[in-house]
Amino acid sequence: MIDIEWEHPLHQRGVASGLAVANGHVIVHERSTRLVSLDPADGAVRWDVPVGTWPRAMVVVGDRCLVIPQDNPRLSCLDLGTGRPVWSADLPAYSGHLVVSGNVVLVGGWRGYTPLRAFDLATGELRWETERPIHTVRPVPAGVGFLIGEPGDARVRLIDRHDGRVRAAWRLPRPLADNDAGSSIAEVGSGRFLLRCGRRALAEIVLSADTAREFVQAESDLVAAAPELAGGLLWLSEPSGYTVVDPAVGRLRWRVDVGQRLVGEVVPTADGFLVADTSGVLFHLTSDGRIAKRTSVARRIWALRSAAPDRLFAVAKGSLIAITVRDSACSE
Numbered sequence: 001m002i003d004i005e006w007e008h009p010l011h012q013r014g015v016a017s018g019l020a021v022a023n024g025h026v027i028v029h030e031r032s033t034r035l036v037s038l039d040p041a042d043g044a045v046r047w048d049v050p051v052g053t054w055p056r057a058m059v060v061v062g063d064r065c066l067v068i069p070q071d072n073p074r075l076s077c078l079d080l081g082t083g084r085p086v087w088s089a090d091l092p093a094y095s096g097h098l099v100v101s102g103n104v105v106l107v108g109g110w111r112g113y114t115p116l117r118a119f120d121l122a123t124g125e126l127r128w129e130t131e132r133p134i135h136t137v138r139p140v141p142a143g144v145g146f147l148i149g150e151p152g153d154a155r156v157r158l159i160d161r162h163d164g165r166v167r168a169a170w171r172l173p174r175p176l177a178d179n180d181a182g183s184s185i186a187e188v189g190s191g192r193f194l195l196r197c198g199r200r201a202l203a204e205i206v207l208s209a210d211t212a213r214e215f216v217q218a219e220s221d222l223v224a225a226a227p228e229l230a231g232g233l234l235w236l237s238e239p240s241g242y243t244v245v246d247p248a249v250g251r252l253r254w255r256v257d258v259g260q261r262l263v264g265e266v267v268p269t270a271d272g273f274l275v276a277d278t279s280g281v282l283f284h285l286t287s288d289g290r291i292a293k294r295t296s297v298a299r300r301i302w303a304l305r306s307a308a309p310d311r312l313f314a315v316a317k318g319s320l321i322a323i324t325v326r327d328s329a330c331s332e
Contacts, residue, residue, distance in 0.1 A: 005324050006042060006322045010029075012032055014317070017058055018055050018303070018315065019313065020060045027060060029051075029054055034051070035051045035055075037065075052069025053070040055067050056098075057097060060080060064078065064080055066105060074090055075091055075105070077124060087123060089119055091107060096110020096111065099138060099140070103121045116136075118161065135150045136149060136150055137150075137151060140183050144158075145158055145159045145161040145162075154176070155170065155172065156195060157169045170205045172212050173213065175198060176197055177199075178224055184225070188227070191208060194234070195226075200218040201216070201218070202215040202218075202245075220243070222238055230267070231266070233245065237262065239261065241256045242255065244289055256275070258275070258283050263302065265306065267306040268309055269309050271287060272286045278301060280298035298316035298319075303315040
């Protein structure tokens with residue numbers, strides 16, 4: 001059974017980049033310019049601060065919340081507990097990507113508009129920046145730094161988080177997929193990464209090895225998004241479902257087609273999985289990928305995040321809803 005525990009009005013259309021659930025906090029963008037922290041248990045407002053229009057990017061790490069608004073090229077670092085500003089830094093317009101590795105915050109490289117710039121997480125001090133604009137999918141923390149790669153290029157590089165120097169590089173069997181909204185790279189184990197390449201393939205790189213290899217070839221075209229690791233399985237996004245793969249050996253397990261565009265985030269439950277489509281429906285999947293039940297929870301879902309297998313938060317049409325999964329999925 002699905003229960004709506006509480007609902008919080010946003011007074012605006014929802015955006016996927018405006019929701020983060022981490023470290024006992026639910027952070028959501030609302031009322032055009034505000035960022036609020038809610039208590040996950042009852043939706044009570046803990047803090048409410050102005051940050052600007054909907055976020056280009058937002059990240060929660062440790063006791064910090066980092067955000068770049070749409071209308072103001074500025075990176076703000078807020079105290080997660082109080083919402084008070086810790087530091088801020090001016091950015092070039094359209095900086096876009098925002099990623100943290102260790103004590104370094106990396107910003108920029110979205111669509112090739114800006115250089116990459118690295119800031120100290122504690123102080124906001126600029127550590128380094130590239131000499132020219134960089135075009136990369138959203139960087140991914142890896143080892144001593146970040147993995148970056150230009151869409152359409154068959155190379156991926158590891159840059160050092162402390163100075164931006166290239167530490168290693170790999171040539172992919174196919175060009176890196178262009179994911180304008182995020183990364184095409186996902187970590188699936190310690191030092192092991194899978195990358196969306198071409199229309200149907202995943203490539204694998206290991207930080208300790210010099211070469212990349214093709215990991216799996218899907219049976220149909222995939223969405224450019226990075227694969228999700230959920231419930232010990234690898235979920236590859238299709239236009240209206242998923243191809244599911246064994247991440248250890250690259251063997252195709254099954255395909256799920258719900259007939260609608262999905263919003264991302266596969267949530268493992270006690271006996272299966274939950275996924276959501278943009279029309280506001282939650283799909284209960286069995287442990288072998290069959291659709292066991294459909295539950296309509298809203299008129300629209302823009303983003304879905306999980307705090308636990310039985311606790312979800314969804315940005316719906318004009319509101320944030322807290323959802324509890326109270327028992328196992330049943331057959332239709």
